[in-house]
Amino acid sequence: MTAAQHDIVYHLEKGGVYPQNQVVTSEQAQVINGMPQDMTMVISTQSDFLVTDIKDGIYYIDIQVKKMSNETKTSMGSDVMSSDGPASNPMNVMFKNMIEDPNKITMDRYGKILSFDNSAQLEGLTEGMEMPEMQLLQIEAAMKKEIDAEKQITSYEQLTSILPKKAVKEGDTWTQNTTINSIASFETSTTYTLESVTADSYIITAAADIKTPQGSTTDFSGVQAAYNLEGPSSATYIINRNTGWITKATIEQELEGDITVAKSEMMPEEMKMTLKTKTLTVIE
Numbered sequence: 511m512t513a514a515q516h517d518i519v520y521h522l523e524k525g526g527v528y529p530q531n532q533v534v535t536s537e538q539a540q541v542i543n544g545m546p547q548d549m550t551m552v553i554s555t556q557s558d559f560l561v562t563d564i565k566d567g568i569y570y571i572d573i574q575v576k577k578m579s580n581e582t583k584t585s586m587g588s589d590v591m592s593s594d595g596p597a598s599n600p601m602n603v604m605f606k607n608m609i610e611d612p613n614k615i616t617m618d619r620y621g622k623i624l625s626f627d628n629s630a631q632l633e634g635l636t637e638g639m640e641m642p643e644m645q646l647l648q649i650e651a652a653m654k655k656e657i658d659a660e661k662q663i664t665s666y667e668q669l670t671s672i673l674p675k676k677a678v679k680e681g682d683t684w685t686q687n688t689t690i691n692s693i694a695s696f697e698t699s700t701t702y703t704l705e706s707v708t709a710d711s712y713i714i715t716a717a718a719d720i721k722t723p724q725g726s727t728t729d730f731s732g733v734q735a736a737y738n739l740e741g742p743s744s745a746t747y748i749i750n751r752n753t754g755w756i757t758k759a760t761i762e763q764e765l766e767g768d769i770t771v772a773k774s775e776m777m778p779e780e781m782k783m784t785l786k787t788k789t790l791t792v793i794e
Contacts, residue, residue, distance in 0.1 A: 515677040516704065518712055519619040520754035522569055528559040528755050530669075536789040543781060550583040560612070567619055572612035573666075578605055600639040604649070607634055613662070619754075621670035626659040664689045669756060669793065672714065672747060678704050688718065700743070711757065716745040720765065733774040739767035739785070759793035 522528065534553045540546070556577045563570040579592035593609050595602035611630035617623050635653055636646045667689075674684040681704065688700045700718040707713070721740040728735055741764035748758040764787065771781040 513679040513681075514707070515679050516707060516712065517677045518673050518704070518714075518749065518754065520569065520617070520621060520673075521619075522561045522564070522753060522755070524561055524564050526561045526753075528561075528753070529557070530559060530756070531556045531794050532791065534789065534791045536787060539786045541784045543783075548585065552579075552581045554579045568624065569617045569619075571615050571617060573615060574612040575609040578609060580605075597638070600641050603637075603639045604635055604653070607637055608657075610634075615666070617670060620673050620675060621667065621754075623663045623667055623670060626663045626666075628657065628659060628662060631657070668761075669759070672702060672716065673749075673754065674702070674704075680704055680707055698743075705746075707751075710751055712749040712751060714747045714749060716743075716747070716761075718743040720763070722767070733771055733777060735769050735771045737767065737769045739765045739769075741765040756793055759791070761789075761791040761793075763787075763789045763791075 532553075532555050534551075536551045536553075538549045538551075540548065554577075555575055558574045558576060560572045560574060561569055562572055575593075577593050579590065579595075581588060581590045591599065591601040591605055593602065593605040595605070597603050608631055613631055614625075614627040615623050616625045632654055636650050639646060639649075641649070671686065674682070678684065683701055683703045685699055685701050688698050698718050698720045700716050702714055702716045705713045705715050719740070720743055722737055726737055728737060743761070743763040745759060745761040747756055749755070750757050766786045767784070769783045769785060771777065771783070773780050
């Protein structure tokens, strides 16, 4: 008996609203010039994906972030920024500004994002923030670099562009080249497996071994840094059979290695850092 083949693609409806709540918890253990510095960061977002139109198999989607927050914990204490936090914290004001307007994307039925427009989000980022003008300009420049369209596409496609390009049966695997955004950005190959099929869901697992290319460098707080990082990544996705939408997912990623920050005008001596991170992403 031939095993059933499954064409796993998106089947979204015009006018449909598809929620996605995400919590990313990142634990970092650092040793900088012999001094340990540990940090935990928790980033939470609650979003709705509204399909505004469908043309020639392409989905036009508004991503409306309803709430976002970032909590950082170190040995010095904790700091919380939230879109619904008090305006006395200027960063709360910026987070609120960031969710005023939706990001607009186009996406094909396999989850590849074809365009990303967050121009409305980038306008007025610092409006209403009570800080010195020079500091506001620095924050605005840093945020525009951090949330530019290319980085946003990479981030969203880690969740949308995981589906096979052809029909598969249980146990089949497929691979996708993936960009990892962590301490730096680098490419890796991820292997996906259709583990099982239920009446309502596809269960897909993913695995990758992440390793930075030899001689990799990045801009680290305004100066050049060489980095050598590697570690495993794994994930489980539960996909709604009717829509192709993720109903639940867990993604685990570990990285370990070292970073060497070059000498500069700001830093007269080379700085060496060992780093170990563990990141857990939960989607519901």
